[in-house]
Amino acid sequence: MFTVEAPQITAPPAAGLRDRAVDASALAFLHVDRSGVIRDWNPAAEKLFGWTGAEIIGRRLTDTIIPPALRSAHNAGFARRLVGGDSGGLGHPMEVPALHRDGSELRISMTVDALEDEGFFAFVTDQTDGHRAQQELQRSHTLITAILQHTTAMISAKGLDGRYLFVNGEYERIFQVTAADMVGRAESDLVSASVAAVGRGHDEQVIRSGAARTVLEEVPFGDEIRQYLVTRVPLTDPDGSVYGVCTIAIDDTERRRSEDVIAAGEQRFWNTVNNAPGMLYQYRMEPTGEPSFTFVSDGCRDIFRLDPDDLVASAGQVLDMIAEEDRAVFAATVAESATTLEPWDWRGSVVRHDGSRRWLYGVSRPHREPGGAVVWDGMLLDRTRERSTELDLEAVRNDLADLVDRLAVLSVTAPADPEPVAELARLVAERDREALSDLWRTALRRERADTILAGHDGRLLVRLRPRGAGEIGVSCFRLDGPA
Template identity: 25%
Template sequence: MPLQAVRPKILGFISEQASAWLVALVVLLVGVALTAVLALTTADVYQQQVRQRFQLLVNERYIRLEERFEDQEQRLGSLRRFFVNSHNVSREDYDGFAQPLLLRARAYAWAPRIFHDQRQAFEQQVSLQRGMAFSIRELNEAGTLVPAGERDEYVPVLYSQTQSLLGSPLGFDLLSQPLRRSTIERAYRSGAIAVSQPMSLVGVEPAYATGVLLVAPVTRPPTAQMPYSEPYGFVMAVISMRQLVADGLPKPSRDNLVMQIVDTSDTQQRVLYESDNAVGDSSLKAIRRLTLGDHVYALSLRPSQVFEQANRSSVTSILAMGSLLSLLLSALLYVLVSQRQRAVRLVQQRTGQLHQREYELRGAHAQLRSVLNAATQVAIIATDLRGVINTFNAGAEQMLGYQAEQVLGHMTLESLHLAPELEARAAQLSQVLGKRIMPGQAMLVEGSDSLHEAREWTLVRHDGSQLTVNMLATALLDDHGLWIGHLAICLDVTEQKRAYEALAARDRLLKKLSAHVPGGIFQFTLEPNDNWRFIYASDGIRDIYEIDPGLLQQDAKQVFERIHPLDAERIRASIRLSALQLSQWREEYRVQLPGRGLRWIRGEATPEELPGGGTLWHGYVSDISDLKRVEEELRALSITDSLTGIHNRRYFQDRLKAEMSRVRRTSGTLAVIMLDIDHFKRINDRHGHAVGDGVLQELCRRIAQRLRRSDVFCRLGGEEFMVLCPNTDGAQAYSLAVELWEVLRSTPIENVGTVTASFGVASWRIDEGVDGLLLRADSAVYAAKQAGRDRVEAERLPV
């Protein structure tokens, strides 16, 4: 038969021609599979690149907005310093300074503080300066500006520089609207820039009406006579969020980002600004914090449809090109295989020979494969039945410092061990097993309670140093199950032991330190699913809350059950605010303990944001009950007269100022009764100061019994006393003074006799200050003294 007629078969039935097709098909399938893998990898890379581009755009947009927010604070600060450093600012001066500041702000305004008694003169003065009628106005229910009603204080807009085509609402009283009033009050209290809640701006086009109001108080520079002064007016910046954020940004049709700004302190979570462009179909999202004045805003950024169109994936092109290349390669391989069919038989013969050689070498190289597959950080030592080492891998050379040539056929496994340790182990095994165990077999024999378990041993290195290892020793068997030697696998645990010892020492030190720190140290987490948990709590927590620290690590809610009901919600809110703003948490609150009852606790903690979401606090808590008690005692001593036990002059002055502020707001009534003991110096001279002190104490006791709970009885000094009578007019105060005069003179005092006093009555008048009221009361006492003492002098009506 000719050679060409011989057609070798694959597996006995597949022709050579069919095998070429089979190879081409396999190559085509592999090529398609590789193309699919490449496409998937490209898709992953594309997603990473898209995320990177999105983060770059987010960072650039966030930095730009942050600079704009800071720029608005600086511009308002410069306007504030202009008023602070100028004695008198005219409208021309204001316009010349404020007009260049109008960049991304709707308006800047100046509003002085005007009290009720100054309103008429102020309106007349401004009307003369402007050449037209001017009045302080407010918005009625229809949204129209009308003259403002009667109030104790006004803050009208006097100067305004605006970009609005509708003009500025001059004369608009900012205290007439609750939202603007609260902003001004916060700026007044803090002395710094305050920002309003989201509001609808007055005098601004509807498209730019949503925004905020920045308010900064203006005070006079401090002097030696007045180191501190209250603000005499406020400068304001009217900020439209659309103008501040959208100005200078790409048009919606070209903008890659969709933005949304929300005030985090706004309970309604109203949107201050939202982009007009459409949101893309993507899960990417970034949230940043922007600070303006005393407010923190949440900036939410998402990719737009423009961003998605500009970042399309090339996966489809890769699939098409890869499939085409796979098809061409499979066709080429088909041609090559079909042209080299005669080489198939030679390949089959050579393959059979290689398989035979592999089978013959498999047994000889079993140990070699085990050594080669071991890690270089592990020492693998094999011995024969006599214990002589015949395998010593690279890990053993590195670990023990011997070269393989020095060990193989010359040393035993026993010679590498520390001799006293082997002897001690051999004695222990001999006692357990009831037969003598030689030291050379101690590392190979297991006790009755273990089977082929790793054990720590001390090996001696080539340089004489000792090394602690974790060694597993086992029998080595051949293919027929015959015992041909031993195999020892050693792992260096020196550094591991040092690390364990260092960790144990650190834990002991931490426990010792926390035991001596007053209070408790803790780590506390708030997870995204509103799960409260203590990661760590020192033993001091047990004294603070009377709860075992181990229980707190299982359930943190037990702590909140100890917190006083009036403080619990405040503490929860402060923790959430600290997590939102990543600000220092510091609170004082009460706890109700089963054993010690009501205690005061102070807590401080520093937050950090966890990578996987949530917040971790590091802090401590301490018991400040004794400090609170001392504070209350010191406060009581500071407002109490030490001799008589009634309130002193300091307390009287504070209460009088508070009551006068109240009557100015509510138009109520207020009266004072002043009394001076007649001839008190004679009592001290005749009977001694101890008797005089007793007279003062008895007088206070008698008068205090007849006063109402709302009245305030104080000693001004010496023999002068004052009674503050809230919600009392002059006639009622006079009747009370007569009653007190009768109580005092009706019963003689032991060892002294009848003691009398001169009383003066004065009631508060509109627009009268503290000094005026006290001067009239003192004048009434003086009149009683001049009229012969021992009487009550009513207040005199104004002429």
């Protein structure tokens, strides 16, 4: 008599591979069961949220990474998914607030999908820096608007025909008009014909010369004559042609152009220039090709760790900092702009003396002087944070693509034919072929389609994604457990 030992049943190799891939991914991964308890938590999640897997597995998601103010809403939404089968948002990235273990708030992008009876899983990326950058950009916009509307200078813009395009809050207050009423009207609608003629003459000088001009103008207000220090700046299109004039008028009546008032106005101007984002500059290239900076704002200290006087004394210091791989493009764009007088636009990086790298965005408008020199007025913006975010996103995309390739039983892009692609059909058991056909028809309608079907040796998670014209992305993953 003899016995036959029963074969040992082990998990499919794909399961171990999947676990290793999830653990190695730069994407944070978490799995929550249907009661809201965390069941899986990879190393990237530990790094993002501050909880180790041993500390957080077995705890409720609501009590850990959901901000207190959002916990009621989260619980309600979770209940709707369980009771009503609400699938809204599944498979789509969502940007939401989250909570770090130390109590600080994060901004995350989370893609959630269902695992039927096993609950839900999500891949998460940190969007905190990008969210803060957007807020900083909005604050900069608000600051500029506040300066225009609350400065004590009258600021206006007129077209070539002398009619107003814009007036600021101080202009409205002084002349007791509204900005909406002034658009399309001429200066002669507000002041006498003789005063308007003087202003129009100065406008035309700026338009003809294409250069800024500052003069002292007298404006009668009833029995009083007030003096204004008026700066006019040409407004130019990208091709360098002048389309209007911006006027900045400062009331200089009280001190009669005293040195103190002039110094205060100059200080306000420099404060505005030096507190503007990035570095404002004027760059000059002689007909011989010799470069120089004729003006540099204080923003150069943050970008290059150099004083403005250093750059004015030697432009070569900045040119020497340009990263080796970006120098050819920099030189080519400058040469093209000098030849065509089209706006200069450049993205590249510099390596500072301390070895740190900064990614920059430069833009300026050139004009040619009578002697043949080309002069650019523009600004450099430090986009290091933005570039770092781009590199992080690129790494996440690569990690995700690698993860899909490692986990997928099948990953192809197929023509959008009436019938499911043959490679996929061969993986699905006969009893679920009709369900596969329904899923395929959904994808043919250019809709995302996901479901779990029976395979020949277990369950399959099938994902269909419309691609370019006439194509469907097909991904098929093998799941644990019986069909």
